[in-house]
Amino acid sequence: MSDRLIIFDTTLRDGEQSPGASMTKDEKIRIAKQLERMRVDVIEAGFAASSNGDFEAIRAIAANVKTSVVCSLARANELDIARAADALKPANRSRIHTFIATSALHMEKKLRMTPEQVYEQARLAVRLARNFTDDVEFSPEDSSRSDMDFLCRVLEAVIDEGANTINIPDTVGYAVPEGYAALIRQLRQRIPNSDRAVFSAHCHDDLGMAVANSLAAVKSGGARQIECAINGLGERAGNAALEEVVMAVKTRRDYFGLEIGIDTTQIVETSQLVSEITGFVVQPNKAVVGANAFAHTSGIHQDGVLKARDTYEIMRAEDVGWSASRIVLGKLSGRNAFRQRLQELGLPLGSESELDTAFVRFKALADRKTTVSDDALLALARECGIVGTHGARSS
Ligand code: KIV
Numbered sequence: 096m097s098d099r100l101i102i103f104d105t106t107l108r109d110g111e112q113s114p115g116a117s118m119t120k121d122e123k124i125r126i127a128k129q130l131e132r133m134r135v136d137v138i139e140a141g142f143a144a145s146s147n148g149d150f151e152a153i154r155a156i157a158a159n160v161k162t163s164v165v166c167s168l169a170r171a172n173e174l175d176i177a178r179a180a181d182a183l184k185p186a187n188r189s190r191i192h193t194f195i196a197t198s199a200l201h202m203e204k205k206l207r208m209t210p211e212q213v214y215e216q217a218r219l220a221v222r223l224a225r226n227f228t229d230d231v232e233f234s235p236e237d238s239s240r241s242d243m244d245f246l247c248r249v250l251e252a253v254i255d256e257g258a259n260t261i262n263i264p265d266t267v268g269y270a271v272p273e274g275y276a277a278l279i280r281q282l283r284q285r286i287p288n289s290d291r292a293v294f295s296a297h298c299h300d301d302l303g304m305a306v307a308n309s310l311a312a313v314k315s316g317g318a319r320q321i322e323c324a325i326n327g328l329g330e331r332a333g334n335a336a337l338e339e340v341v342m343a344v345k346t347r348r349d350y351f352g353l354e355i356g357i358d359t360t361q362i363v364e365t366s367q368l369v370s371e372i373t374g375f376v377v378q379p380n381k382a383v384v385g386a387n388a389f390a391h392t393s394g395i396h397q398d399g400v401l402k403a404r405d406t407y408e409i410m411r412a413e414d415v416g417w418s419a420s421r422i423v424l425g426k427l428s429g430r431n432a433f434r435q436r437l438q439e440l441g442l443p444l445g446s447e448s449e450l451d452t453a454f455v456r457f458k459a460l461a462d463r464k465t466t467v468s469d470d471a472l473l474a475l476a477r478e479c480g481i482v483g484t485h486g487a488r489s490s
């Protein structure tokens with residue numbers, strides 16, 4: 096099995112399904128170019144048949160993106176597939192991603208189709224898509240609530256028709272890590288031609304397990320593609336967050352043993368671009384891309400980090416595109432962090448007793464505020480006579 100993990104970004108498709116996250120064509124092109132700069136393997140640019148706007152955006156992205164594969168979603172019918180193929184025409188490398196639901200609930204209540212009809216429709220869709228591109232992905236929607244025997248039968252047939260990526264969507268975010276990994280592992284074991292396809296994880300975060308489920312699918316299920324979105328955008332509670340999946344695989348290479356092609360130094364810029372365009376603010380304590388993800392507040396942590404970064408940092412802030420990790424001065428800060436910040440601000444202290452006096456006043460100030468800004472620190476230093484004595488600068 097390959098040790099390369101394919102990163103499939105669906106910010107522009109499933110991500111745009113977040114209520115309120117709709118994007119214009121130009122905004123989508125900007126995001127797609129940034130995803131390409133970050134070296135995402137596959138960019139799902141939209142759902143061509145869903146609207147003229149989506150069609151045009153996919154076409155423009157297909158014309159602008161050169162290295163990543165550009166993909167369009169399509170329902171398992173002739174019109175959708177032709178529309179996707181048309182939108183993808185300008186692409187250097189294109190993929191059609193076709194899907195149909197396979198759970199009894201969806202087939203009966205939503206599609207109003209029999210399992211036999213779904214089976215035939217899935218085969219036909221992949222056959223049609225293969226007329227346009229040799230890169231075809233098939234998704235049995237609501238996989239995690241589908242009957243195993245039926246799923247095996249459908250997937251064997253679509254692989255025979257030429258689907259080379261089999262995506263297993265946990266459409267409603269119902270799965271748990273062990274169960275989802277076992278589902279993918281068993282599908283790979285039971286389907287006779289499974290070795291002709293890459294298995295893919297697509298997880299929703301309704302129970303907060305999208306990233307954990309995706310990583311379990313890779314580690315114990317043998318999936319080699321993860322579908323994810325920047326800042327975890329996506330339908331309802333969202334998809335697995337790209338930045339979390341990527342940094343988990345990179346940081347814990349000892350555990351996952353997988354290669355990824357992503358330029359991780361582009362992660363923060365991409366996150367901020369998506370946040371600015373969609374208006375979805377990133378929470379400060381969000382893993383990897385939150386403003387506090389590399390900030391240290393506790394005095395004990397600050398002291399540790401100043402002595403050796405890896406005492407409290409498992410990733411380097413610079414590796415994901417932050418300029419550096421931050422020490423935030425506040426009531427929990429110790430003398431060491433206080434001294435360091437004064438020095439960084441150009442306020443070298445002459446004696447330990449001067450430092451003691453200033454530190455006592457700093458603690459009194461910090462007790463009244465949550466954090467102490469550089470301006471407040473400079474004012475305090477001035478009050479203690481530090482500026483005059485040392486001729487320190489304030490910037
Ligand atoms: O969640 C889902 O089932 C999907 C499919 C269309 C892949 O987004």
Ligand code: ZN
Nearest residue numbers: 109264266330
């Ligand atoms: Zn989805």
